[in-house]
Amino acid sequence: MPDKTANVAMEERLQEAAAxxxxxxxxxxxxxxxxYLSDAVWYHLRSGGKRIRPAICLLTCEQLGEAPSRALYFAxxxxxxxxxxxxxxxxxxxxxxxxxxxxxxVRYGQANAINVGDFMLxxxxxxxxxxxxxxxxxxxxxxxxxxxxxxxxxxQAFDLNTRGKVDLTVEHYLEMVTLKTGRYMxxxxxxxxxxxxxxxxxxxxxxxxxxxxxAAFQIRDDMIDLTVGKGRGGQTGNxxxxxxxxxxxxxxxxxxxxDTKRELAGxxxxxREETTDFEVERVGALYExxxxxxxxxxxxxxxxxxxxxxxxxxxxNDTRFFRQVIGYMVSRSK
Numbered sequence: 383m384p385d386k387t388a389n390v391a392m393e394e395r396l397q398e399a400a401a402x403x404x405x406x407x408x409x410x411x412x413x414x415x416x417x418y419l420s421d422a423v424w425y426h427l428r429s430g431g432k433r434i435r436p437a438i439c440l441l442t443c444e445q446l447g448e449a450p451s452r453a454l455y456f457a458x459x460x461x462x463x464x465x466x467x468x469x470x471x472x473x474x475x476x477x478x479x480x481x482x483x484x485x486x487x488v489r490y491g492q493a494n495a496i497n498v499g500d501f502m503l504x505x506x507x508x509x510x511x512x513x514x515x516x517x518x519x520x521x522x523x524x525x526x527x528x529x530x531x532x533x534x535x536x537x538q539a540f541d542l543n544t545r546g547k548v549d550l551t552v553e554h555y556l557e558m559v560t561l562k563t564g565r566y567m568x569x570x571x572x573x574x575x576x577x578x579x580x581x582x583x584x585x586x587x588x589x590x591x592x593x594x595x596x597a598a599f600q601i602r603d604d605m606i607d608l609t610v611g612k613g614r615g616g617q618t619g620n621x622x623x624x625x626x627x628x629x630x631x632x633x634x635x636x637x638x639x640x641d642t643k644r645e646l647a648g649x650x651x652x653x654r655e656e657t658t659d660f661e662v663e664r665v666g667a668l669y670e671x672x673x674x675x676x677x678x679x680x681x682x683x684x685x686x687x688x689x690x691x692x693x694x695x696x697x698x699n700d701t702r703f704f705r706q707v708i709g710y711m712v713s714r715s716k
Contacts, residue, residue, distance in 0.1 A: 392706040399440045399450070400433035406458040410509050411502075422490045422498045426465055429481045435570040436461040438707065442574030442588070445698040452514050456523055456573040459509040463527070463566065466502035467534060469495055474542065475624050476654055479617070503531075515577055522576045530569040537562025545625035546651030548635055548643060552681075555632040559600040560593050567599060568592015587695045594689035598712040601682040604628035605675065608666055619662035625650040629681065633674040642668065686712055 413424050436457035440450035471477075472485040473495050479485060487495035510523050540558040544550055571588045580588070607621040607628070621628050631650060635643055646668055649661045669675055689708050693701050 389706065389710070392703060392710065395441065395703070396432075396434060396437045396707070396710075399437035402440060402450075402454065403433050403436045403458055403461055406454050406509075407461065410458060410462070410505050416501075418494070419498055419501050422486055422494060423502065425489065426469060426486050426498075429483060431461075431465065431481070433461055434711065435464055435567070437570075439570030439574040441703075441707075442571045442698075443578050444574075445700060445704070446575055446578035446580055446584070447699075448578035450574075453574050453577040455509045455512040455514075456527075456577065457570060459506040459527065460566075460570045460573060462502050462506035462509065463531065463569075466499045466506065467566070469499040469502070471538070473499075474538070475620075475626075477620065510573075513577065519576055519579065523573055526569060526572050526576065530566040530572075533561045533565040534563075537565075541627055544627045546647055547627070548647045550627055550632050550635060552629065552632045552636070555627060555629050556597055558627060559597045559629075563600040564593035564596025565589075567596030584696055587692055591689055591692045591696070594685045594692065595708055595711060598682045598685040598689065598708075601629050601678050601685070602712050604630055605678055605682075608669070608675075619666060622650065622662045622665045623654045623657045625652070625654075629678045630669045630674040633677045634669055634672045637672040637674065638668070642672075682712060 407427065411420070411423055411427070413420055416423075439453055439457035439460055443453040444450040468480065469486045472480055473487045473492055477485055478488050485495075486498060490498070507524075507527070510527050511520065513520055513523055515523070537558050537560070540554075541562060544554065544558070568589050568591065571592055572585060575585055575588050604621060604626075608618055608630075621631075631646070635646060638646055646665060649657065649665055652661070686708060690705055693704050693708070696704075698704055
């Protein structure tokens with residue numbers, strides 16, 4: 383049975399670390415500085431994000447023996463990048479609700495949302511360059527940031543262009559989410575380790591850890607989409623409406639007989655606005671019948687265990703705490 387006291391203590395540590403980011407975000411993105419940008423930026427930033435990625439950045443730095451204050455600007459860069467990607471993702475997917483309120487593109491228009499995201503990426507790039515570290519470390523931070531960003535774009539391209547495909551495999555899916563979610567899930571931890579001047583072996587372990595966490599996180603996200611807990615105003619099955627290449631679809635399309643495969647692919651290939659509630663329910667039922675939900679749960683557990691094994695190879699002062707963080711991130715309900 384989970385230790386509730388330990389979980390509360392873990393959440394408090396995350397919240398305390400996350401709170402340290404807020405003044406830096408306001409310094410980098412002054413709320414009233416830009417007439418046509420600031421309102422939209424802060425509309426999104428104040429929408430309820432937990433700032434987990436920058437918190438982990440600071441805690442990783444601290445756990446590896448360095449003052450977390452030296453990682454503040456990089457942690458802020460990670461948070462800004464994360465939110466920029468969410469804004470653009472909502473435009474690309476046509477999502478109208480995030481965190482139970484209108485998405486930026488719905489409230490401010492599609493063109494403004496794209497521009498706001500572009501602006502935030504520029505600010506994030508500037509932020510990481512302000513990190514109070516050596517020139518060598520600053521270059522390493524910039525390389526890690528650029529690599530995570532470009533890999534995320536590669537993963538998103540894979541996602542956008544494989545929707546409703548009948549030849550999608552679980553291996554393809556895992557490749558996609560490693561690029562789309564894993565690399566930038568690892569970015570905060572990797573940055574914290576770079577600031578702490580960790581060696582190449584530790585950096586490689588942190589990268590692999592993030593990939594496992596990212597894939598498990600995305601699998602959980604795929605499953606949450608079938609519940610009311612994803613912050614979409616109570617609407618479920620958005621991934622089905624979008625024809626998204628979830629692990630559920632990847633498993634189901636390979637487990638189905640030919641008739642069911644055609645039916646499933648046909649629904650997933652339909653435009654979002656033409657997909658009916660009945661069809662969403664039908665796909666959800668197929669996922670249950672074909673064992674896709676159980677498969678997803680087992681795969682997430684496998685990845686979490688792999689992450690637990692990797693974390694034991696990182697010289698953190700408190701590996702138990704980071705095991706709790708991993709469990710917390712991949713067992714969330716929204």
